Amino acid sequence: MKIVIDISDYACVETLKELPIIDEISKQVAVILEKQNQRARESFVIKACKNSVSLLLSKKKDVRPKFLSIYLPINSIESTDDSTISTVSSDKNVLDNIMAEDGDIIDNHTNAVSIVSNSKISFSIENDVVIAEATFDYLADYFKYSLSANSKPMNIEDILTDICRYAFAERKCSLNIRTVKQEVSRQISHILKSARERAHGNSIIGILRTKSTYRFTFNAIDSLNQCQESIGYTQYRNNQCSSPILFIKEHNNAIAIFQFYPSSKTIEITINEVFVNNALYSFNLTRTLDISEISSLITECVCISNVHLDMAFVEEMIKTKILFERSKPNSHYFLSVVVGTKQDLLLHQVTENNDTNSSHSSYEEEIEAKIGRVYTTRGIKRSYVEDPISIEPRKNMHRHNKIIKDQRDLLYIKDAYHITDSAFNAIIKYAQSDRSLCSLKEIERLRKDVNSRLPIQFAATCAFVKFEYAVRTAIFVARYYEPMLDNYDKLTIRINMDGTLIGNKHIVAISINCIEGGHQSQTSKNLVPLGLFEIEKENTDMLRKTLPKEFIDDIKTGKCITVEKRNVPIQIKLGGDLMNAVYVFGLAGFSSNHPCVFCTQHKDDLHITEETAYDKTVVEGKGKTKKTTVTRIGATSYHDLNKRARSLAEQKLCILEKNNALGYKHEPLFGDLFEYTDYCVDTLHMKLRIFDIILKDMLSHASRTGKYGSEHLAIIENKIKILNQHCQKTVGKRFFFQVDVDDKNKTITSHGKLSGHLQDFFFVDTFPYDDVLDDELAQSARVVVNKFKELLQEVKANSKTHNDRLKFLSIQFVNVFRASGLRTTVTPYIHIIGNHLFEFNQLNDLGDFNMQGVEKSNDLLSRLYFSSTNPAKYPLLTMLQKLYRMLEMNFENQNHRDAMAEFARTGVYDLVDDAALERRSSYKHKDGKFFNINDEQEEESSNKDKDQYVASLDETNESEDQNNIDLNESMIQTIEKRLNITSPSMNRKQL
Incomplete structure (x- = not known):
């Protein structure tokens, strides 16, 4: 800020630098500021006067100047009307004017209406001034943040939210958000300055804590009058054209608040969380923000206030602000957006050039030459014009050519040796972490050493480990996530079976996990592999022929496990989709008359629930042998035998009596290992x-x-166009529709994979039901989809206390689907929802049987099979070894990896007890195995089997080394000589 002082009364310019004269000039500056309702600290004024005098004396002019220009920083000047709190001075009692004692709260306010947004702050109005009284606990975080060394501005959104809720919701008044924010920051700053002066080097927080209540005043509030409703909102404003406008409406037990606050050049738009949540709800469904209601209110206010706004620009600003507030944890908050009017924008464009070309006085030009150009705050951003460079900078061409050559050679190595992008990035990050790369021989030696520890039995079409070994490994992994696992008297092991197609091979992957380890232990990276089996076709007979007898017998005997010299009983449960359960239990399948895996309900009565039970009349025989019986057809159960639940005893009788009776076809694959109650439906499938x-x-x-x-055909193609447009908006082009040319009726068929999360994006409220279906059927399909989504949300909540709610939704979904007209029958999965899903939720944890980790593990198997650089003689063995190595690498600590191998072999190790690591000193590593040096008898008894196993692995590794990919030597000979590569297995350290 520039202030001009008359110095013509002084005899000589040299006398201006004397201290008495400087004091006189500073007093004149203070008088000028006081006339303008402004003030500045005395030290700032004196310093500015001295700088101006020094600059004046440095000039060499023949004419004696009559005026002295003094420049004060903008941030050092404040208005005397901005706050009721006086500027901090040396007076030690200033803090008493700001802080109120516990009993000093004024009770005789005029129009005193107090609202407590919480127990720590209250508001009242006295003479059109808002008074806020806050406790120390309420302001403690703001005090600590201001006293810290943090350079970022303080976030006072919580205080502003409380003030806005009081002004808008209770008082129905308008509020200048920016002015209130400045007043709050200034008053907190004054409180801290006064406390700092009182502290005298002691704890400032301690001084602040002595006062339990702090008082703030705000005069940026205006009363409004209630007007007629508009667009369903109650309107509050004054008669003036430039009056602020407030809209309020109660919506679903919440209050929607909208304020339009016009000023001379800008418009301040304020909305609360109700508008934000409505916009984000549409964004979560359709990925587009719906702010049509906000736009309507802005348009209404623009017409009333007679201002001009760029609505497209305003909408984009509001959308951006809302998206930035998506992660705001508070339940109540306000958003403010400040935009300029069109007249203001045009004025800025016209005056920008005039400002840059305006003339200055000779004295101002000299000052600018000394201290630089002075710009006002919040001014127009100056455009940047880059100076053209006519001469191109010189390059080190030798270095440039060398870099290009090295990059080309590295690209060739990546392509010639089939290095993926992720592998290349991993190697680069490893090299940048100051860790040295070792040779391929060292990697092979380490891999061979790790593989030798794994007791894998293998053949041409299978590879598996001992069940006890896998169970101990699963317990070790579960204990890593559940330290209190030792307190369980019984452990539950889930066996996961799932078939997958890898190339031209049909592979059945079997893995296990300990349910007590939580859902983290059933993720794809924590599943413990049990075996991989190649099978021609997935059915009960082929599984019985393919799975080795010793493998099945080993699982059947797994009733107890030894852990830390303690026998722990284990319960084995089955995991997988319904088809897997059909194969394991030896059922006839979904095409039989009794397709349900859990009960013996007839396929014609799968839609029956507790609400739709009926009496069925059955007529048998003819003539004199004719017999009529009435049977009650009702809901079934998966565990209650009186409600037609399946059982192994019933299965044995039915197989002896008649083939495929009640859907029983074969003996169970694992005998009596699994009861039908040991299996639970997978909610993912x-x-x-x-x-x-x-x-x-x-x-x-x-x-x-x-x-x-x-x-x-034209109608079908039009519907396909509409469906594909919906696909592109929701799931992209990975899923699409087209005409089925193989069908003579020219029907609509879908192509692509629609996984679980893509189904959530696909089946949204904007799905074009009405465009592809008839009116009645479109409404029915919409209801079916919404009911199923509601059911999935309840299943996701996984709460046994709300099982009645899940039961109600399950039966309701079956009835809605049955009445929709989509099909006349129901599928086994829909039957399971109406009869068994709520039973599973009551007796089990549905999350324990989720197969999402198993599905991801199958994808990993495909990548392992096709990413192998060597054609392995036994690919299933190689894949199983790699899975166990990856499982070990989940533990970053080498001691944990060694302990897992030790625990899997002996069952002795306590992860939570660090003293157990000391016991490793009694073990020595020998031939890739851990042996107890004090247990010579056990070592001698098992030495023969171990030697045979290690020899078989050595033979396998040698066969893999001999079958390396034979790259084209003529193709890479030149590049290898240039890079000094001696063999295809090049030195990784050089790379």
Whole structure:
């Protein structure tokens, strides 16, 4: 800020630098500021006067100057009307004017209406001034942040939210958010300055804590009058054209608040969390923000206030602000957006050039030459013009050519040796972490050493480990996530079986995990591999022929495990989809008359629930032998035998009596190891299959147009266009629809994979039901999808206390699906929802049987099979070894990796007890195994088997080394000589 002082009364310019004269000049500056309702600290004024005098004396002018220009920093000047709190001075009692004692709260306010947003702050109004009284606990975080060395501005959104809620919701007044924010920051600063002066080097927080209540005043609030409703909102404003406008409406037990606050050049728009949540709800469903309601209110306010706004620009600003507030944890908050009017924007564009070309006085030009150009705060951003460089900078061409040559050679190595991008990035990060790269021989030696510890039995079509070894490994992994696992008297092991197609091989992957370890132990990286088996076709007979007898017998005997010299009983449960359960239990499958895995309900009665039970009349025989019986058909159970639940005893009788009786076809694959109650439905496959059924039924009905020939084809192509547009908006082009050319009826068929999370994006409220289906069927399909999504949300909550709610939703979904007209029957999965899902939730944890980790593990198997650089003689063995090595690497600590191998072999190691690491001193590593040096008898008895196993592994590794990929030597000979590579297995350290 520039202030001009008359110095013509002084005899000589040299006398201005004397201290008495400087004091007189500073007093004149203070008088000028006081006339303008402004003030500045005396030290700032004196310093500015001295600088101006020194600059004046440094000039060499023949004419004696009559005026002295003094420049004060903008941030040192404050208005006397901004706050009721006086500027901090040397007076030690200033703090008493700011802080109120516990009993000093004024009770005789005029129009005193107090609201407590919480127990630590209250508000009242006295003479059109808002008074806020806050406790020390309420302001403690702000005090500590201001006293810290943090350079970022203080976040006072919580205080502003409380003030806004009081002004808008209670008083129905307008509020200048920016002015209130400045006043709060300034008053907190004054409190801290006064406390710092009182502290005298002691704890400032201690001084602040002595006062239990602090008082703030705000005069940036204006009363408004209630007007007629507009767009469903109660309107508050004054008669003036430039009056602030406030809209309030109660919506779903919440209050929607909107303020339009115009000023001379800007408009301040304030909304609360209700508008934000509504916009984010649409964004979560359709990935687009719906702010049409906010835009309507802004348009209404623009018409009332007679201002002009760039609505497209304003909407983009509001959308950006809302998206930045997505992660705000508070339940109540306000968002403010400040935008300029169109007249203001045009004025800025016109005056920008005039400002840059305006003339200055000769004296101001000299000052600018000394201290630089002085710009006002919040001014127009100056455009940047880059000076053109006519001469290109010189380059070190030798170094440039060398870099290009090295990059080309590295690219060739990456392509010639099939190094993936992720592998290349991992190697680069490893090298940048100051860790040295070792040779390929060292890697092979280490790999061979780790593989020799694994007791894997293998053949051409299978590779598996001992069940006890895998169980101990699973317990070790579970104990890593559940330290209190030793307190369990019984452990539950889930066996996961799932078939996957890898190339032209059908592989059955079997893994296990300990359920007591929590859901973290069933992720893909923590599943413990049990075996890999190649099978021609996945059915009970082929599984019985493929799975080795010793493997099945080993699992059957796994009733107890020794851990820390303690026998712990284990319960084995089965995990997998319904088809896997059909193969394991030896059932006839979904095409039989009794397709359910858990009960013997007939396929014609799968839709029956507790609400739709009925009496069925059955007529048997003819003539004199004719017999009529009435049977009660009701809901079934998966565990209650009186409600037609399956059992192994019933299965034995049915197989002896008649083939495929009640859906029983074979003996169970594992004998009596698994009861039918040991299996629980997988909610992941349940969700995938039911959404597939709904989509298939909708496409079937959409393909029925009632027309023929080209007219039918035109309707089908139009529906496909609409569906593909929806796909591109929700899931992208990975999933699409087209005409089934193989079908003479020209139906609609889908292509691509629609996984679980993509189904959530695909089946949203904007799905074009009405465009592809008839009106009644479109409404029914929408209801079915919404009911199923509601059911999935309840399943995800996984709460046994709300099992009645889950039961109600399950039965309701079956009834809605049955009445929708999509199909006349229900599938086994829908039958399971209506009869068994709530039973599973009551007696089990549905999350313990989720197969998402198993599905991801199958994807990992495919990558392992196709990413191998050597054609292995026994690929299943190589894949199983790699899975165990990756499982070990989940533990970053080498001691934990060694302890896992020791625990899997002996069952002795306590992860939570560091003293157990000392016991490792009694073990020595010998031939890739751990042996107890004090247990010579056990070592001698098992030495023969171990030697045979290690020899078999050595033979396998030698065969892998001999079958390395034979690269084209003529193709890489030149590049290898140039890079000094001696063999295809090049030195990784050089790379």
